[in-house]
Amino acid sequence: MIELRDVVVAYDTRVILDSVNLTIQDGETLVILGGSGSGKSTLLRLLIGLQRPTSGQIIVDGVDVTTLSEEEFNKVRQKMGMVFQYSALFDSMSVGENVAFGLREHTTLSDDEIMRIVSERLGWVGLSGYESYMPNELSGGMKKRVSLARAIALDPTLILYDEPSSGLDPITSGTISMLIRGMQERLGCTSIVVTHDMQSAFYVADRIALLDKGQFIEVSKTEDFKHSPNPKVQQFIHGEAEAIDIVTRRDI
Numbered sequence: 728m729i730e731l732r733d734v735v736v737a738y739d740t741r742v743i744l745d746s747v748n749l750t751i752q753d754g755e756t757l758v759i760l761g762g763s764g765s766g767k768s769t770l771l772r773l774l775i776g777l778q779r780p781t782s783g784q785i786i787v788d789g790v791d792v793t794t795l796s797e798e799e800f801n802k803v804r805q806k807m808g809m810v811f812q813y814s815a816l817f818d819s820m821s822v823g824e825n826v827a828f829g830l831r832e833h834t835t836l837s838d839d840e841i842m843r844i845v846s847e848r849l850g851w852v853g854l855s856g857y858e859s860y861m862p863n864e865l866s867g868g869m870k871k872r873v874s875l876a877r878a879i880a881l882d883p884t885l886i887l888y889d890e891p892s893s894g895l896d897p898i899t900s901g902t903i904s905m906l907i908r909g910m911q912e913r914l915g916c917t918s919i920v921v922t923h924d925m926q927s928a929f930y931v932a933d934r935i936a937l938l939d940k941g942q943f944i945e946v947s948k949t950e951d952f953k954h955s956p957n958p959k960v961q962q963f964i965h966g967e968a969e970a971i972d973i974v975t976r977r978d979i
Contacts, residue, residue, distance in 0.1 A: 728750065728751065728752060728753055728786075728788065729750070729751040729774070729785070729786065729787050729885070729917070730749070730750050730751075730784070730785070730786040731747050731748060731749040731750075731770075731773075731783065731784075731785055731786075732748060732783055732784040732785075732786065733746045733747075733748060733782070733783040733784070734746070734747040734748075734773065734780045734782075734783035734784070734785065735747075735780060735781045735782045735783050736766065736769055736773070736778070736780050736781050737781045742941050743766045743769050743941055744766045744769060744770065744780070744941050744942075745940070745941035745942050746783070746942070747766075747770075747783070747941070747942060747943060748943075749936065749943060749946065751917060751919065752917070753884075753917055754911075754915055754916070754917055755917060755918075755933040755934060756907070756908070756911050756917075756918040756919075756920065756931050756932055756933050756934075757917075757918070757919050757920070757932065757933065757934050757935070757936060758919075758920045758921075758922060758928040758931065758932035758934070758935045758936070759919065759920070759921045759922075759935075759936050759938060760922070760923070760925075760928060760935060760936070760937045760938065760963060761937060761938030761939060762939070762963075765938040765939060765940070765941070766938050766941050767921040767938055768812075768889055768921060770921075770938075771809075771887050771889055771919070771921055773785060774787075774807075774885075774887060774919065775804060775807055775809055775887060776792065776795075776797075776800040776803070776804055779793060780793060787803060790803070805829075805833050805881060806881075806883055806884045806885060807883050807884075807885045807886070807887065808877075808878030808879055808880075808881070808883035808885070808886040808887070809878055809886075809887045809889070810871065810874045810875050810878050810886065810887070810888045810889065810891055811874060811889055812889045812890040812891075812893050813893075814862075814867075814870040814871055814873065814874040815874065816862040816870055816873060816874060816877075817862075818861075818862050818863065820862075821858060821859055821860060821861055822849070822854070822857045822858055822859070822860045822861070822862070822865070822873050823842070823845050823849075823857075823858030823859065825862070825873055825877050826845045826848055826849060826858075826873065826876045826877045826880055827841050827842070827844075827845050827880070828877065829877065829880050829881050830844060830845075830880055830881065833881065834881075842858075844880060845858060845876075845880070846858065848876040848877075848879055848880050849873075849876050851876065851879070851909075851910075851913070852872040852873070852875050852876045852906055853872060853902075853906075854869065854872055854873065854876065857869075857873075866899075867894055867895055867899070868895050868896075868899035868902065868903065871891060871895070871903055872903075872906065875891075875903075875906060875910070879910060879914065882914065883914070883916055884916050884917060885916060885917045885918075885919070886910060886911075886914075886916055886917070886918045886919075887918075887919050887921075888907060888918065888919070888920040888921065888922070889921050890921060890922055890923065891903050891904075891907065891920065891922065891927075892904065892922060892924045892927050893923075900924060900926075900927060901926075901927075903927070904924075904926075904927040904930045904931055905930075907920060907927075907931045908930065908931050911931075918931070920932070925964060928949075929949055929953065932949045932952075933948065933949065934946065934947060934948050934949065934952075935947065935948075935949055935952040937952075937959070937960055937963060939959055944957065944959055944960075945957050945959075945960050
C-alpha cells in the first residue's frame with residue numbers, strides 16, 4: 728500500500744501540491760487526472776524518488792521513503808517500473824538492450840536468462856523478434872511498448888505511467904490501454920496512470936483521482952467518478968472550460 732500524508736511541493740511561493748493525502752491500495756489501477764500544471768507528473772516523480780517533497784510523508788509498504796538515502800531508495804525503486812511520456816529509450820541501444828538494461832544493472836542473471844526474459848517481455852507487448860531493432864526504426868506506439876517491456880522486466884510491484892497515450896492515434900492508444908490492463912492482470916501489480924485520455928482512463932481505472940490547483944477534489948471508483956455531482960469533475964470529463972470573466976476597456 729502507498730500513502731501520501733500531507734505532501735507539499737512548493738517552489739518559493741508557488742505551491743504545486745498543497746497538503747495532498749491519498750491512499751493507493753495494492754493491486755489497483757489508479758488514474759490521476761488534472762489540467763496542465765496541476766501536479767500530476769510531480770506526483771509520479773515523488774513516488775519514484777526523482778524528486779523529494781517540501782514536506783509530508785510518502786509511505787511505501789510501511790516505510791517513509793522521504794527519509795531514505797539515495798542508496799536505500801534505489802532498493803525500493805527496483806520494485807517499480809516507469810513508462811515515461813516520451814518513452815525515454817536509450818537511442819544508442821537496441822530494443823533488446825533497452826529491455827535488458829535494468830536486468831544487467833540490478834541482477835546477477837546470466838546472459839542467457841536475461842535474453843530469455845527480454846524475449847518473453849517483448850512477446851507480452853506484441854513485439855516478438857524486435858530485439859535487434861533500434862529505437863529510430865520504431866513508431867511512437869512501438870516505442871511505448873518497448874518502454875513498457877523494459878518497465879516490467881524486473882517484475883515490479885508498482886508501475887507508473889506518465890501520459891502513456893500521448894501523441895498516439897486512437898487505435899494505438901487503445902492498444903496501449905489494453906496492455907496497461909493486461910499487465911495489471913498478469914502481474915497483479917499496482918498501477919498509477921497519469922493521462923488526459925478520458926476513454927483510456929475509464930477503461931483501465933479501478934479508481935480515478937482528479938487534481939485541481941494542487942489538491943485532490945475527487946477520488947472515487949470509476950463509475951462513481953463518471954456520475955459525480957462535482958461540477959469540476961463533469962467539466963473535466965466533457966472538456967468544458969470554466970467560465971472566465973473578461974473585462975475589456977477601450978482607451979479614449
